[in-house]
Amino acid sequence: MPRHARYSTNMRKALITGITGQDGSYLTEHLLSEGYEVHGIVRRASTFNTDRIDHLYVDPHKQDARLLLHYGDLTDGPALRHVIEQIQPDEIYNLAAQSHVAVSFQQPEYTADVDGVGALRLLEAIRDVQARTGREIRYYQAGTSEMFGAAPPPQSEATPFHPRSPYAAAKVMAYHLVRNYREAYGLYAVTGILFNHESERRGETFVTRKITRAATRIKEGLQDKLYLGNLDAVRDWGHAEDYVRAMHLMLQQDEPRDFVVATGESHTVREFLDATFGLLDLNWQDHVEFDPRYLRPAEVEHLHGDATKAREALNWAPRVGFNELVSRMVNHDLELARQEKTLREAGHTMTARQSGDI
Numbered sequence: 001m002p003r004h005a006r007y008s009t010n011m012r013k014a015l016i017t018g019i020t021g022q023d024g025s026y027l028t029e030h031l032l033s034e035g036y037e038v039h040g041i042v043r044r045a046s047t048f049n050t051d052r053i054d055h056l057y058v059d060p061h062k063q064d065a066r067l068l069l070h071y072g073d074l075t076d077g078p079a080l081r082h083v084i085e086q087i088q089p090d091e092i093y094n095l096a097a098q099s100h101v102a103v104s105f106q107q108p109e110y111t112a113d114v115d116g117v118g119a120l121r122l123l124e125a126i127r128d129v130q131a132r133t134g135r136e137i138r139y140y141q142a143g144t145s146e147m148f149g150a151a152p153p154p155q156s157e158a159t160p161f162h163p164r165s166p167y168a169a170a171k172v173m174a175y176h177l178v179r180n181y182r183e184a185y186g187l188y189a190v191t192g193i194l195f196n197h198e199s200e201r202r203g204e205t206f207v208t209r210k211i212t213r214a215a216t217r218i219k220e221g222l223q224d225k226l227y228l229g230n231l232d233a234v235r236d237w238g239h240a241e242d243y244v245r246a247m248h249l250m251l252q253q254d255e256p257r258d259f260v261v262a263t264g265e266s267h268t269v270r271e272f273l274d275a276t277f278g279l280l281d282l283n284w285q286d287h288v289e290f291d292p293r294y295l296r297p298a299e300v301e302h303l304h305g306d307a308t309k310a311r312e313a314l315n316w317a318p319r320v321g322f323n324e325l326v327s328r329m330v331n332h333d334l335e336l337a338r339q340e341k342t343l344r345e346a347g348h349t350m351t352a353r354q355s356g357d358i
């Protein structure tokens with residue numbers, strides 16, 4: 001029997017860090033649909049930060065609640081350890097991160113602490129709890145195509161890393177720690193090297209959502225201009241729903257291995273503008289202006305993934321292509337813009353924040 005063969009249990013337990021983020025919400029839906037009990041780590045904030053998972057939440061006093069939340073933070077090792085001890089999950093998905101590349105230049109030390117050392121805190125806790133209980137805890141690390149940075153496309157598992165931001169450097173650190181804990185201690189720990197994935201739930205300061213939010217608000221007469229930086233950057237954009245299926249598959253293999261997850265189709269930011277404004281019968285050249293504030297000290301020019309290994313070993317393939325991704329985001333944001341317009345016309349003073357100020 002392979003070293004990491006799974007034993008069958010009734011209800012598997014997963015712990016997700018970053019459950020309130022884009023991927024956390026889709027992964028929670030996926031794992032609940034697979035019959036898991038899902039635990040999530042949430043940061044304490046002065047306002048509610050669980051919008052993306054509110055539709056999944058069931059009063060924990062009810063017998064059938066399978067989504068349970070715990071306070072914690074990737075910078076707080078003892079709290080993470082306590083939650084892992086308490087839950088004793090079968091699988092941990094570490095999705096928590098300061099995930100914005102441009103912000104990582106403004107907060108490099110914090111980004112390194114959360115995105116790099118945060119992974120180490122989890123690995124150390126897993127090592128201890130697993131040694132004491134004798135029960136395997138499988139670990140998924142949210143790696144990123146940003147780790148390839150300046151390496152020429154197409155990028156695969158064999159491509160050397162050349163990080164171009166504090167964010168990417170911190171993720172490379174986490175990648176090497178995962179590999180080291182796998183080799184040194186035999187942990188079932190893997191990194192998914194995921195290329196950009198977007199959705200209707202994407203944070204509004206990432207370029208795709210910034211564009212779909214602005215274009216739909218322009219269509220409804222709620223704003224006129226959209227300020228952007230480098231339009232020549234090339235990205236391999238997929239839909240987050242597809243990518244969380246790959247995360248789960250990576251933890252179901254007989255042996256722990258790292259995988260690139262990508263669509264294999266790339267577009268420039270300019271092409272994303274064409275597709276979005278085109279769906280709305282608008283001309284983006286009439287509305288988009290350049291703002292150097294959105295340029296980065298070092299840019300990643302061209303990401304284009306080769307996910308052959310994931311297609312062959314995980315039998316994974318994306319279901320949502322570029323055009324469907326854009327139209328889903330546009331339709332969703334058009335509805336939001338229409339709601340906002342209706343509220344405005346009814347005299348409500350509440351105005352949506354101009355999206356995308358980073």
Ligand code: NAP
Binds near residue numbers: 043
């Ligand atoms: P996201 O929407 O920005 O979500 C990040 C999550 O991390 C949020 O739940 C956030 O909590 C949480 N978080 C941030 N700092 C934390 C801290 N100090 N302690 C605990 N939780 C913290 O990111 P995403 O797009 O879902 O991405 C998920 C993961 O995949 C990230 O690690 C990201 O770096 C990586 N990744 C993303 C992509 C992509 O294209 N989306 C591609 C490759 C890799 P709040 O809600 O409270 O802010």
Ligand code: G4F
Binds near residue numbers: 102207210228299356
């Ligand atoms: O949407 P972005 O901010 O995503 P970026 O930097 O590629 O990072 C995302 O994908 C990574 C995977 O490769 C993740 F690891 C990471 O967590 C995050 O999810 O920017 C995409 C491109 C960049 O080249 C940027 O310079 O769009 C360019 N861009 C042009 N104007 C802009 C803007 N990006 C943002 N955020 N805002 C702009 O105004």
